[in-house]
Amino acid sequence: MKRESPPPADKGRTPGGWPGVGPQLAAQLAKLDLRRPQDLVLHLPLRYEDETRLTPIAAARNGADAQIEGVVESCEITLRPRRQLVARIRDASGTLVARWLNFYPSQQKQLAIGRRVRLFGPVRGGFFGDEMVHPRVHPVAEGEPLPDGLTPVYPTTAGLAQSALRKLVGRALATVPPDEHLPDDLLAALGLPAFADALSALHHPPPDADAASLEDREHPAWRRMKFEELLVQQLSLRRAYNARRTRRAPALHRTGRLTDALLAQLPFALTGAQARAVGEIAGDLAAPHPMQRLLQGDVGSGKTVVAALAMLQAAENGMQAVLMAPTEILAEQHWKKLAAWLDPLGVDVAWLSGSRKKRERDAELARLAGGGVLLAVGTHALIEDPVAFPRLGLAIVDEQHRFGVRQRLALREKGTLGLHPHMLMMSATPIPRTLAMSYYADLDVTVLDELPPGRSPIVTKLVTDARRDEVVARVREACAAGRQAYWVCPLIEESEALQLQTAIETFETLSAALPGLKVGLVHGRLKADEKSATMAAFAAGALHVLVATTVIEVGVDVPNASLMVIEHAERFGLAQLHQLRGRVGRGTAESVCVLLYAKPLSENGRARLKVIFEHTDGFAIAREDLRIRGPGEFVGARQSGVPLLRYADLERDADLLEPARALAERMLKDAPAAADRLMDRWLGGREGLLRA
Template identity: 80%
Template sequence: MADQPGWAGVGPQLAARLAKLDIRRPQDLVLHLPLRYEDETRLTPIGAARAGMPVQVEGEVQSCEVTLRPRRQLVARIRDDSGTLVARWLNFYPSMQKQLEAGRRVRLFGEVRGGFFGDEMIHPRLRAVDPGEGLPEALTPVYPTTAGLAQSALRKLIGRALNNVPPEELLPAARLPGLKLPGFAEALRTLHQPPPDVDPHGLEMRAHPAWLRIKFEELLVQQLSLRRAYNARRTRHAPVLRERGQLTAALLAQLPFKLTGAQARAVAEIARDLALPHPMQRLLQGDVGSGKTIVAALAMLQAVENGRQAVLMAPTEILAEQHWKKLAAWLEPLGVGIAWLSGSRKKKEREAELARLASGEVLLAVGTHALIEDPVALPRLALAIVDEQHRFGVRQRLALRDKGADAQHPHMLMMSATPIPRTLAMSYYADLDVTVLDELPPGRTPILTKLVTESRRDQVIARVRDACLGGAQAYWVCPLIEESEALQLKTAVETFESLTAALPDLKVGLVHGRMKSDEKSTTMTAFAAGELQLLVATTVIEVGVDVPNASLMVIEHAERFGLAQLHQLRGRVGRGTAESACILIYAHPLSENGRARLKVIYEHSDGFAIAREDLRIRGPGEFVGARQSGLPLLRYADLEGDAELLEPARTVAEGLLREAPDVAARLMDRWLGGREGLLGA
């Protein structure tokens, strides 16, 4: 890494190391808070030290030598009135040998464990002391650090920053609504230099009022950042798409089903947004099968009725093609053409579609990432819809938005079948308007979930045979193998071959991510038409696949899948009137997380309940997905544990932006240093 320019009292080399910790200014140092604390305020007699507990001992060096077996190491023997302890260092410097000369008095801090020659400490922290030297009066903070930056150096830098840059109080008590939190400066001093009477448990568990004050301000800054992005969007111009009602009414009249109450509400909210002169930025979330596609179709028709273009982008070719086929079936009878763009379309077909879009002859397009590539021109783009939005990065969504030819920004609708828990929606999605489809269309059958150990695989195969010979269809999903796509492919092919051999009386198909697009499409079409009874697949079928006659789902090595994936895969069945089941085959031994995930998926069928449990098990990081790259992530606040701080933080953020925007700007500078990320997406 190239050296960073230094800053007051920090040279370029040290600045480069600090930058790895995201510390670029003195004020960043004071917000670099301890991971944990060590108690150096007392000494434990060597004879009383218990194995597995970190303790501080003091004694006289009896001997110290460098041994070469089993490997080069520094071994010292330390004694006090109660016993003797061996200390060993595998990495050491000549200065340490000097500190450990026989007869010197030293303090060691570390974990005691039983060794071949009695109790020992491996790599303890070492300090030479004078006889009778006093002990620290406060707990010792331990900070996140990086190679080449010692704790002692970091403590010194933070101590200096605390004295030289007195933390400014930007939130007077009147703005802390009944939270009884300490001032900012007091909270920081407590965390960096805990007083002797501090509650150590509260500090360790991050429940001390000082921690709550910091966490509140961090949540507040996140809210400020997101609400500022939200307000900035409202100053931009977007095409006004008035509700005309002809095409939308014609589509509703020809549908073989009625919209649910939740769908009707979503359609009305989106229609209102599209008629406004600033860009809509709405997240439409709903459980598997809640009917997001028809909501998207009606929004796209509102653009068409105003002579403007709308596009729908999906993350996989299978899902994009499913959308295209479904939309074409609904809209082409109304005289509305739809272009289909994917990386695998033949050059001639692709060029013909591009020409129709560029001329404005076709107003609707469905596709994969191919939609955001350079040659795609959408001169009349007014609405961009992104399905499974968490799978796309911020830059990809921006690229789609920027396809509009004029200075106006298109309206954006993001869809997700991974329900987002309320606390997550309030924090990481506070820059969006959120619509929830919380009602499933009538006729969806409940899915029975079964957990089966690997040893009963033959019984599962027999169940698949019986179901398929009885007229049903089934999916068999192969294990997820993170390390290697090639290995996953091999497993899928082997599973297909073994099931074809075990089930000679069934027609078995195979679909995986490395197949050519037309091969995948042919297999999926054959399965949908009932020509195949069993489909062996990797997770390419996770979203969007809709075959009402498929009523049995088998997932092998279910413990390797995430909760959202398991819920999505299970949602591929139960789409018709037949009783449906999902069999999760798992292998022993199960990790604690694997066990927790299987328990959740077995006990819950509601996607929102599953999402809440998923947030509890995994934390928000992965949940937010590719959206992360544009968001100020939380370092200290925890959405599960600190949910009660979120509502007041949101209220205070709105008040500050309205009444004290200068204070809001200073708070954001303190925490983000001008790095607000790609919040425009």
């Protein structure tokens, strides 16, 4: 590693600004997350304009950007067909009209008759010949030299002109030292330029630079920046991971007293993937530092039994374990399943939710606080203040991406005795490998990549909503054959009230269209006991059809339901469609998922439906989802604690991820000061809630 100078101090910074930047300008820059000169250095151009050459007016091509230089022949404000500023510019080859529909008096002064100006913008054919509309205008002296490099165009915000931003970036580049923090051998191995050279190539590319590779972000200078950004993300997450391992947690050794008893009485054997996951988690729980593991598996891969065995391992050691789920329906499903498995072992499971009656809730709280019950399942109610866990050893969060960083922190803070509980996060939304390696680098990851035997394949059908009557007939046939069906109402994100109204109308329409069949309705506004009663009736076979909103997206397990209809499927995300489809195919009968869609389809909607139609493997769907949407939404609520990538693309730059990961480990071990400087350069101390 090279020796570096210490990072520049942030002295002289005034509230709301820094030297040379007043509070008003600082407020505009803050909208771009630019809060100090170092941030401006890494504010990289979106594209470039070539102002290094002049095009004669007669040679300017229609539709192409051009820079012309000439003398103002006339300039006036016209009122027809609308108020606008119109100027005529002449050079030796011809004349061009320039028009501004929105303009300031200062622009009119710039275009005084006889003045020499340069205009830059796209040329197009107009009523009076070739013209430019809203070109950039720059008064010049005759013979004034042209720029010696391409002109960068930066991401900006309303009220902050490109010219002002270019000056600020230029000043930052002149004052912030471009220190090199990466080892020479790595730069050579990856074919990456030095940091100073990369900055120069991106902010001031020479006229002969490959503009296409710069704008496509494939230029070596861009590769350098993307590698450094990935490296910083790895450093921050691995540092958080290492910090957790210095904390103390209860060592929960597996005795087999309860875990073996559960395995012996289960009506099925664990799959190889489940057995491997149980072994990895058991090893983590036995360590004296807190486990921080993500258990991910496709819909129906059997995460609940893995969680049950982990909870029993805590109970074997006299410690408490809790499982938190994002919805009441999912939490109750978990509670019922765990109670059915664990009651025969004499293990009691408490059930906590915000909707339980006060008397029942108080009784459960008292049992938990007194340590009389070791296992609990619930919703957000588990992290509310009155809930006390005197011996919390393990906290499990299901569908972890639905919870924010602070909520997971609140659950962890329930630990007592100066110990941190072990944490197990579960997700039925498979995470692509590149995403797991980057955004989840602070976690150990276990994958359930094997489905239990006996699950029937699901056939997916795409049907236009013009054939809705045929779909209703299909539901009638399935129920007549002794099966049950789900009918999922369309997603209406902008209005919960409208979504509720649609669900009620769909329920009424289907009830009328399916005489003799019992139709139920479940939605988010129902009281918990009503929801629970409807779900129980459907599970018991007392209802033929369940009309639902997305509250049934996860956790619902009714093996006799073999038909799923999703209305306006084009409105749903891929992960949601895959989760909803996973509610069928849980028994031995052939299952069908009908995706009803409305025309015309957007390009994104068509892409999503094509993916869900062609793939049943959740990991393949997740990879496509990442490609279509990018990582921002995929990471979910977790992103509030993880630095999102501005420049690197996990699909296109996947080859940089492994070396970034390896170098992060090496730097944290051998060059922690260099790691600190790199993180300061990119994050400026804003590491977020990485400890969650």
